[in-house]
Amino acid sequence: MGEAIAFYVISAFILIFAVLVVTAREAVHSVVFLVIDFLFVAALYALLGAEFLAIIQILVYAGGIVVLYLFVVMLVNLKRPPEAYSDPHRHTKIGFALAVAILVEVGIIGAKGYIAPSPASAAAAALPVTGNTQEVGWLLYTNYLIPFEVASMLLLVAMIGAIVLAKREL
Amino acid sequence: MVDTLVIPLLKIVIVLNATLVAVTYMVLLERKVIAWAQSRLGPMRVGPYGILQPVADAVKLMIKEDITPVRADKWLFTLAPIISMVPALIVYAVIPFGPEVSPFGRRVTLQITDINVGLLYIVSVASVGVYGIILAGYASNSKYPLLAGLRASAQLISYEVAVTLTLVSVVIMSGTLSMAGIVQAQYDKHFWFIFAQPVAFVLVLIGGLAETNRAPFDLPEAEQELTGGFHTEYSGMRFALFFLAEYANMIVVSSVVTTLFLGGWLPPFPNVAALSFLSYIPSWTWFLLKSFAFLYLFIWIRATLPRYRYDQLMNLGWKVLIPIAILNLVVTGIVRVMFL
Numbered sequence: 258m259g260e261a262i263a264f265y266v267i268s269a270f271i272l273i274f275a276v277l278v279v280t281a282r283e284a285v286h287s288v289v290f291l292v293i294d295f296l297f298v299a300a301l302y303a304l305l306g307a308e309f310l311a312i313i314q315i316l317v318y319a320g321g322i323v324v325l326y327l328f329v330v331m332l333v334n335l336k337r338p339p340e341a342y343s344d345p346h347r348h349t350k351i352g353f354a355l356a357v358a359i360l361v362e363v364g365i366i367g368a369k370g371y372i373a374p375s376p377a378s379a380a381a382a383a384l385p386v387t388g389n390t391q392e393v394g395w396l397l398y399t400n401y402l403i404p405f406e407v408a409s410m411l412l413l414v415a416m417i418g419a420i421v422l423a424k425r426e427l
Numbered sequence: 428m429v430d431t432l433v434i435p436l437l438k439i440v441i442v443l444n445a446t447l448v449a450v451t452y453m454v455l456l457e458r459k460v461i462a463w464a465q466s467r468l469g470p471m472r473v474g475p476y477g478i479l480q481p482v483a484d485a486v487k488l489m490i491k492e493d494i495t496p497v498r499a500d501k502w503l504f505t506l507a508p509i510i511s512m513v514p515a516l517i518v519y520a521v522i523p524f525g526p527e528v529s530p531f532g533r534r535v536t537l538q539i540t541d542i543n544v545g546l547l548y549i550v551s552v553a554s555v556g557v558y559g560i561i562l563a564g565y566a567s568n569s570k571y572p573l574l575a576g577l578r579a580s581a582q583l584i585s586y587e588v589a590v591t592l593t594l595v596s597v598v599i600m601s602g603t604l605s606m607a608g609i610v611q612a613q614y615d616k617h618f619w620f621i622f623a624q625p626v627a628f629v630l631v632l633i634g635g636l637a638e639t640n641r642a643p644f645d646l647p648e649a650e651q652e653l654t655g656g657f658h659t660e661y662s663g664m665r666f667a668l669f670f671l672a673e674y675a676n677m678i679v680v681s682s683v684v685t686t687l688f689l690g691g692w693l694p695p696f697p698n699v700a701a702l703s704f705l706s707y708i709p710s711w712t713w714f715l716l717k718s719f720a721f722l723y724l725f726i727w728i729r730a731t732l733p734r735y736r737y738d739q740l741m742n743l744g745w746k747v748l749i750p751i752a753i754l755n756l757v758v759t760g761i762v763r764v765m766f767l
Contacts, residue, residue, distance in 0.1 A: 285503065285565055292558065312547045320554025321584070324561070328580055331565050331573070390544055390604060 263304055271297045284330045288323060295319040309390040429533075438539050442519050450674040451481035457726045464730035491663035496567060499660065503566035508661070508668035511559025514552045515675035521545040522682045523607045525692045525711040537692070537711055538607060545606040546598065549683060550591055553638065557583045559672065560640075560647060560657050567660035575656035578737065579647035582637060585744035586644075590634035592752040593627045596759040597687050600624060610691035621688040626755045628688045630748055632721075635680035637744070640673060642729035646737055681721030682714075689717045 274294040281287040295318045302311035397405045455470065455477065462469030470477030495504055525537030542548060557580060564576015598604060600620055601612035613619055621628045637644040648656030658669045685691060692710035735743070 283500070285500070285562075289503065289506070289558075289562070292555075296555075308542065308544050309547075312544045312551050316547065316551035316554055320551055320557070320587075324554075324557055324580055324584060327558075327561055327565075328577070331561075331577065 260304065264301070267297055267300050267304065271301070285327065288327050288330055291326070292319050292323050295323065307389060309393050434533075434535060435539065438535075439520075442524075442539060443516060446516065446519055446675060446678065447671070449678060450671050451485065453674045453677065453722065454484065454670075455480050456722070457729070460723070460726045461730045464727075485667075488664055488667040493663040493665065494660075496569065496660050498568045500566040500568060503562050504660075505665075507559050507563035507566055508665045508672075509559075510562060511556055511672040512668045512675075514556035514559075515672040515679065518549050518552050518679045521548055521606050522679070523610060523686060523691055524714050525709070526607075526610075528710075536607070541605055541607045544604045546594060546604045546609070546687075549606075549679070550587075550594065553676070553679070554583075554587055556672070556676070559669070563661070563669070564657040567657075569660055571653045571655070571659050572657045575647045575653050575659075579640065579657060582640075582644065582646060582740060582744075585741060586634045586637040586748070589744060589748035589752050590631055590638065592749065592756060593630040593634065594687070596627050596752075596756045597624060599756075599759050599763050606686055606691075610686060610693060613690045614693055619688060619690040619693075624688065624755075624759070626751065627759075628684070630752055630755070631684055631687070633748065635684060636725065636728065637740075639676040639680055639725075641677065641725055643732040643735050644740060645734060646740060677722060677725055678718065681718040681725070684721055685714060685717040691717075 271294060274290050274297065277290040278287050278294060281290060295314060299311040299314040299319070302308075302314055458480075459469040459477070470480040473479040473483045495501055520539045521542060523536075523538040523541070527534055527536045529535070560579040560583075561576045564572040564574075564579070567573070597609070597620060600616075600623055601609040603609060603612065609620075616623075636642075640647050647653075648658070653659070658666050661669065692714040694705035694708065694710070694713050
């Protein structure tokens with residue numbers, strides 16, 4: 258009961274701040290609302306008992322990535338009036354299309370009922386470890402070793418790419 | 428009822444108030460120590476040896492006029508000091524001041540809460556604190572605070588990488604992220620981690636100085652170039668909040684370094700039988716003594732070292748600290764797997 262109330266309150270705040278992110282007039286205000294939104298998402302993870310994911314959400318998204326957003330927004334002058342664009346409503350159509358697509362998706366999931374738990378999560382339940390952090394680490398280095406290594410290779414490639422782009426002469 | 432509500436609330440009230448008093452007296456200590464370093468007396472007028480100076484400062488800051496610049500972004504201008512103060516205080520939730528004690532027959536842990544991911548919690552909350560400085564710089568709508576805000580964000584992001592990488596090697600040693608667990612690991616292994624990880628200790632200390640904007644890394648508030656930095660436009664209690672947050676963060680850094688490297692509440696050499704009489708001294712005394720030594724060191728460094736130039740700061744962070752941190756991490760991993 259208490260969990261359900263907490264879930265709905267947190268979800269309501271997530272939605273309110275998500276709306277504020279897209280409606281705020283100043284870009285910096287948008288970024289601040291985005292940080293608050295990420296903090297509420299972290300609260301949702303904590304509610305599910307995934308404290309490692311919650312902390313990483315704050316560390317990486319709220320503390321790392323959005324600082325870079327803020328950096329860019331502060332350096333770039335974004336005070337252009339909406340009339341400067343040829344079509345001020347050009348994003349509206351794409352937005353509606355995306356919203357409809359997501360609604361259909363949620364509808365399909367709702368109609369089919371809950372998704373059956375995958376064998377991986379059943380294996381996780383049987384692991385002889387204690388604590389969420391150890392569980393995540395254990396799974397990353399056993400069941401999901403190859404996806405994990407592929408993801409780190411992708412990040413390495415992105416990092417080298419950024420260096421090559423920034424430095425024309427090496 | 429008592430265990431779930433009264434005791435945690437009591438702990439929170441005690442820790443918060445002790446922190447705020449410690450912070451105000453840190454300001455006095457800093458002025459006194461720097462004065463002694465420069466053959467001066469420091470504050471002497473309010474109370475004997477200036478002991479009541481923090482009270483006078485607090486009253487002065489509270490009755491000062493609270494000015495908001497006309498062109499400032501009012502909403503963010505109000506929010507920024509709050510954003511820097513709150514993370515600096517909620518970090519204290521996971522700092523272990525001592526082990527489980529039982530006064531009046533009730534078992535109480537001298538820590539507000541011991542969460543499974545304590546160390547990560549500290550790192551992530553500290554990373555949110557950066558917003559206070561950046562937003563203060565932006566919201567003031569003035570050139571010096573804006574420059575300071577940009578400097579601060581670049582500096583804090585760079586040193587956060589180095590510090591977090593270094594902390595991983597400590598976690599490899601302890602095998603846990605819980606703060607109380609890290610102290611327990613040092614007790615079980617019979618040595619403080621400073622002897623196993625001297626490189627990590629130095630890196631965290633340097634990174635901690637940079638993360639708290641202390642000299643010699645106090646570029647975001649370099650008086651000579653930026654007329655005070657990100658808080659140039661702030662006055663009264665809002666300025667005081669930035670000031671208090673900086674000192675609260677200093678106490679956090681010294682507590683974390685104490686816990687990770689100096690065995691937290693453990694007395695020196697807890698496993699040597701000849702020194703067992705040291706454990707009759709309450710454990711939190713050891714914790715406070717070690718933390719105080721670091722705070723004194725921070726002030727001493729400020730009185731001694733000149734400020735870094737901005738490019739030197741960035742070079743030190745990216746080209747020296749981060750490579751050493753990665754090397755230390757790799758060596759720690761190899762040693763842990765091969766020999767321990």
